[in-house]
Amino acid sequence: MNEFELIARLTPGLPGNATVVVGAGDDCAVLDLGLPGRWLLFKTDAVVEGIHFDATARPEQIGHKALARCLSDIAAMAGEPSSALVTLALPTRFETGFVERVYAGLNALARRHGVAIVGGETTTNPERLLLSIAVLGSVAKDKVVLRRGSQPGDAVFVTGELGGSLAGRHLEFEPRLAEARWLADHFAVHAMIDLSDGLAGDLCHLLEAGGVGAELSSAAIPVSRAAKRQAQVSTRAKPPRLAALTDGEDFELLFTLASRDAVPLLDTWKARFPGLRLSCIGKITAEPGLRVRDRRGVTPSNVHGYAHFAQS
Amino acid sequence: MNEFELIARLTPGLPGNATVVVGAGDDCAVLDLGLPGRWLLFKTDAVVEGIHFDATARPEQIGHKALARCLSDIAAMAGEPSSALVTLALPTRFETGFVERVYAGLNALARRHGVAIVGGETTTNPERLLLSIAVLGSVAKDKVVLRRGSQPGDAVFVTGELGGSLAGRHLEFEPRLAEARWLADHFAVHAMIDLSDGLAGDLCHLLEAGGVGAELSSAAIPVSRAAKRQAQVSTRAKPPRLAALTDGEDFELLFTLASRDAVPLLDTWKARFPGLRLSCIGKITAEPGLRVRDRRGVTPSNVHGYAHFAQS
Numbered sequence: 001m002n003e004f005e006l007i008a009r010l011t012p013g014l015p016g017n018a019t020v021v022v023g024a025g026d027d028c029a030v031l032d033l034g035l036p037g038r039w040l041l042f043k044t045d046a047v048v049e050g051i052h053f054d055a056t057a058r059p060e061q062i063g064h065k066a067l068a069r070c071l072s073d074i075a076a077m078a079g080e081p082s083s084a085l086v087t088l089a090l091p092t093r094f095e096t097g098f099v100e101r102v103y104a105g106l107n108a109l110a111r112r113h114g115v116a117i118v119g120g121e122t123t124t125n126p127e128r129l130l131l132s133i134a135v136l137g138s139v140a141k142d143k144v145v146l147r148r149g150s151q152p153g154d155a156v157f158v159t160g161e162l163g164g165s166l167a168g169r170h171l172e173f174e175p176r177l178a179e180a181r182w183l184a185d186h187f188a189v190h191a192m193i194d195l196s197d198g199l200a201g202d203l204c205h206l207l208e209a210g211g212v213g214a215e216l217s218s219a220a221i222p223v224s225r226a227a228k229r230q231a232q233v234s235t236r237a238k239p240p241r242l243a244a245l246t247d248g249e250d251f252e253l254l255f256t257l258a259s260r261d262a263v264p265l266l267d268t269w270k271a272r273f274p275g276l277r278l279s280c281i282g283k284i285t286a287e288p289g290l291r292v293r294d295r296r297g298v299t300p301s302n303v304h305g306y307a308h309f310a311q312s
Numbered sequence: 313m314n315e316f317e318l319i320a321r322l323t324p325g326l327p328g329n330a331t332v333v334v335g336a337g338d339d340c341a342v343l344d345l346g347l348p349g350r351w352l353l354f355k356t357d358a359v360v361e362g363i364h365f366d367a368t369a370r371p372e373q374i375g376h377k378a379l380a381r382c383l384s385d386i387a388a389m390a391g392e393p394s395s396a397l398v399t400l401a402l403p404t405r406f407e408t409g410f411v412e413r414v415y416a417g418l419n420a421l422a423r424r425h426g427v428a429i430v431g432g433e434t435t436t437n438p439e440r441l442l443l444s445i446a447v448l449g450s451v452a453k454d455k456v457v458l459r460r461g462s463q464p465g466d467a468v469f470v471t472g473e474l475g476g477s478l479a480g481r482h483l484e485f486e487p488r489l490a491e492a493r494w495l496a497d498h499f500a501v502h503a504m505i506d507l508s509d510g511l512a513g514d515l516c517h518l519l520e521a522g523g524v525g526a527e528l529s530s531a532a533i534p535v536s537r538a539a540k541r542q543a544q545v546s547t548r549a550k551p552p553r554l555a556a557l558t559d560g561e562d563f564e565l566l567f568t569l570a571s572r573d574a575v576p577l578l579d580t581w582k583a584r585f586p587g588l589r590l591s592c593i594g595k596i597t598a599e600p601g602l603r604v605r606d607r608r609g610v611t612p613s614n615v616h617g618y619a620h621f622a623q624s
Contacts, residue, residue, distance in 0.1 A: 001408050003434050009408065010415050014429040015422045019394055029430035031395055033450060035347050044356075044397040044446045046435050082331055083343055085356040087399075087444050096313050096321065103322050110327045117326040118341035122315050123358050127439040132399050134356045134446035138345060 025209070026147050027076035027193060028137070039144060041079040041137040045069045046087075049128035053171065059098050060105030061171035062131060067106045069196070070135040071113060071175035072251045076194040077146070078184035079139035081177070083116040087132040089125035102131065113177055143184040145255070147209035149191040154256035154284040156214055157265070159276055162199055162250050163243035164226030170249035179273060180253055187265055192255035198248045200301055204290055206254065216282035216301075218294035221245060245292075245301075256284055337521070338459050339388035339506060340449070350450045353391040357381045358399075358444035365483065371410050372417030373483035374443060379418045381508070382447040383425060383487035384563045388506040389458070390496030391451035393425055393489070398432035401442040414443065425489055455496040457567070459521035461503040466568035466596040468526055469577070471588055474511055474562050475555035476538030482561040491585060492565055499577055504567035510560045512613055516602055518566065528594035528613075530606035533557060557604075557613075568596055 001009070011024045021039055022030035028041040047053060047066045057065075067084060074081045086106065088099065099122075110117050115135070159176055176194070183189050193206045199221070207214055218241060227243035238246070257265065262280055269278045282293075290301040313321070323336045333351055334342035340353040359365060359378045369377075379396060386393045398418065400411065411434075422429055427447070471488055488506070495501050505518045511533070519526055530553060539555035550558070569577065574592055581590045597603075602613040 006408060006411060006434060010412065013415065013419060015419050015427065016430075017394070017426055017428040020428045020430055023428065024431035026431075029395065029397065031430065031448070033347055033352070033394060033448075034350075035345060038346075040345070040352075040448070042395065042397060042430060042446070042448055044399050044432055044444070046399050046401060046433060046444070048401065048435055048437055050438070051436050082329070082345060083341065083354065085341065085354060085446065087356050087358050089358060089360060089442060096318060099318060100322065103325065107325060107327050114329055115327065116329040116332045116335065118328075118332055118343065118354060119336035119338075120356055121358060122318060123360055124363050125360055125437065125440070125442055126362070128437070130401060130437055130442060132356070132358070132444045134354070134397065136343070136345075136352070136354055136448065 022146060027073040028079065030077070030144060035138065037141060038138045039141055041074055041077055041139055043070050043073045044132060044134045045073065046130060046132035048130045057171055059101035062129070063102040063104065063106030064109050065171050066131040066133050067109050068173060068175050068251070070133045071115070071177060072194040074135060074137040075175050075177045075180040075253065076192050077139055078143050078180045078189070078192065079137040080181065081113055081115045081135050081137040083118045083136050084110065085118060085134045086120035088120065088122045089130040090122060091129060092124065092126045145184055145189045145192040147191055147193050147206050150206060150210035150212050150256040150284045151190055151258070152212060152284055152286040153259055154190055155259045155262040155280050156216070156256050156282045156284060158199065158222065158252055158254050158279050158281055160250065160252040161222040161224035161277060162195070162227070162252065163224045163240060163247045164230050165247060165249040167226040167230065169226065173251045175251065176253045179276065182272060183255065186268065187257055187261050190256045190258070192253060195250040195252045195254055196248060198246045199250070199254065200245045200290065202254055207288065207290065213285040213288040213290065214282055215285055215291045215293055215298060218292050220279055220281045222277055222279045259283065334458060339385040340391065342389070342456060347450065349453060351453055351456060353386055353389055353449040353451055355382050355385045356444060356446045357385065358442060360442045361440035369483055371413035374441070375414040375416065375418030376421050377483050378443040378445050379421050380485055380487050380563065382445045383489060384506040386447060386449040387487050387489045387492040387565065388504050389451055390455050390492045390501070390504065391449040392493065393427045393447050393449040395428040395430045395448050396422065397430060397446045399444040400432065400434045401437035402434060403441060404436065404438045457496055457501045457504040459503055459505050459518050462518065462522035462524050462568040462596045463502055463570070464524060464596055464598040465571055466502055467571045467574040467592050468528065468566070468568050468594045468596060470511065470534065470564055470566050470591050470593055472562065472564040473534040473536035473589060474507070474539070474564065475536045475552060475559045476542050477559055477561040479538040479542065481538065485563045487563065488565045491588065494584060495567065498580065499569055499573050502568045502570070504565060507562040507564045507566055508560060510558045511562070511566065512557045512602060514566055519600065519602065525597040525600040525602065526594055527597055527603045527605055527610060530604050532591055532593045534589055534591045571595065
């Protein structure tokens with residue numbers, strides 16, 4: 001049983017209450033605690049030594065990545081992060097300087113996005129470092145964007161360039177908070193998710209949530225320099241476009257909106273975010289499933305996303 | 313450097329913002345996100361296999377304990393828990409049935425206290441299970457009780473009976489949510505903390521936060537049956553009263569209020585919570601430090617609380 005099957009098994013039995021707008025299954029939980037005009041966003045995410053980072057990662061990068069992953073989920077709802085708690089599970093032998101550097105990376109990112117670090121916990125995890133972050137944010141009720149909501153005919157967009165993130169970007173990416181809020185402020189975004197499992201995998205989450213399918217144009221998928229370089233250096237590496245489709249940890253935004261908004265979006269985006277590529281990569285279809293169109297025609301995608309999770 | 317020294321080193325550099333009422337250093341963070349009349353409470357806590365529970369713990373107990381620890385912190389602020397996220401870091405080989413039983417224990421406790429489980433994450437921690445819970449709650453602004461606020465002359469109270477929790481109670485305790493809210497509704501509680509590090513250790517946290525000291529009456533400290541039994545069974549066990557003073561994981565409430573309220577509190581408590589002992593164990597002093605009065609007189613306490621944290 002893999003991560004998604006396990007979660008599907010556990011989710012139906014979870015207790016709810018009247019505050020829950022959206023529970024398990026989206027990028028963040030959405031809660032109505034009586035805040036005028038706004039919903040709360042609530043999210044946790046963990047990074048584990050040897051799984052999400054290795055010995056080559058600088059401590060600052062580990063702290064940065066742990067918080068950035070959570071902020072990327074707040075971005076995926078078009079929300080604003082407010083505060084975070086840090087759970088640091090430390091190996092039996094640790095150096096104080098190492099922990100201070102983890103916090104330095106985390107604090108710098110928090111400061112850039114106005115996030116308060118309001119406490120947390122240190123505990124022991126003898127064999128390896130584990131860093132779990134809980135983030136609280138909020139979003140205007142009329143601006144929240146969920147995974148569900150895509151309509152047949154919608155255009156599918158992705159920010160940035162995909163693939164090869166594990167070569168370095170996964171430790172240094174900046175969560176797309178400003179971009180997501182600008183999108184929700186200026187366009188009727190139908191559905192959004194951040195890319196952590198890979199374009200194919202996360203697009204499937206979005207399609208399943210919306211009860212729709214999609215057809216991507218292979219040539220339109222933006223491929224990162226890292227993915228191209230890996231394919232040049234090693235014959236064992238994935239072809240670059242397959243890497244862009246299936247590598248994990250891009251932490252870009254994937255979203256859909258009405259096709260009539262596609263050109264106005266591309267025009268205004270260039271002026272507002274000149275340094276960040278935005279690509280229209282395909283369209284939403286009524287027919288379920290993911291299909292990829294290339295020179296040979298349209299074929300069902302049977303590729304899978306990046307699995308963070310060891311199977312039992 | 314131990315847990316408390318490390319936290320003291322890290323806390324001053326943490327980023328803040330205008331929403332922070334109380335940041336790191338109390339049982340929960342207290343946040344003002346604009347909720348009319350109420351503050352939000354935000355807390356995370358983790359349990360780790362081999363540290364907070366061992367192979368004899370039933371999976372349901374592990375789930376129960378993980379959430380109950382967080383709810384106990386919400387209780388210590390006189391708050392109401394609202395929702396929780398679950399981070400489950402699983403060993404490489406795990407059984408689905410085990411995970412379902414962890415959730416069964418966690419869900420049952422959540423239902424009893426009206427807490428929604430709104431998602432979370434599963435990840436891999438190859439050598440051992442780690443379960444981290446993030447809880448969101450709220451409290452009326454005029455009812456919140458912090459660690460600071462004790463006044464010289466205050467009476468010091470503790471609920472329940474202390475010591476020997478690791479014999480079993482630490483896996484099954486019920487967080488004192490109803491009791492704490494009743495206290496804050498009916499009395500001007502000056503300061504409160506839940507007992508996780510042991511009476512001596514947690515009282516010292518409360519005293520340091522308030523810039524005061526305390527004198528306890530040794531004979532008034534309520535000693536659990538488990539602590540007495542351990543002393544009878546093993547000559548290597550702590551004397552029962554020392555166990556009550558220093559064992560961790562009691563998860564009872566420790567609080568102070570004006571001495572004029574002490575008798576009215578004891579009278580009304582008995583009628584409201586007949587099954588739960590409430591003990592007045594001493595008084596707050598202007599002179600800092602913790603002193604214990606017994607038949608031999610008053611001596612400074614040099615005992616320490618339970619350390620959850622391996623020292624480097």
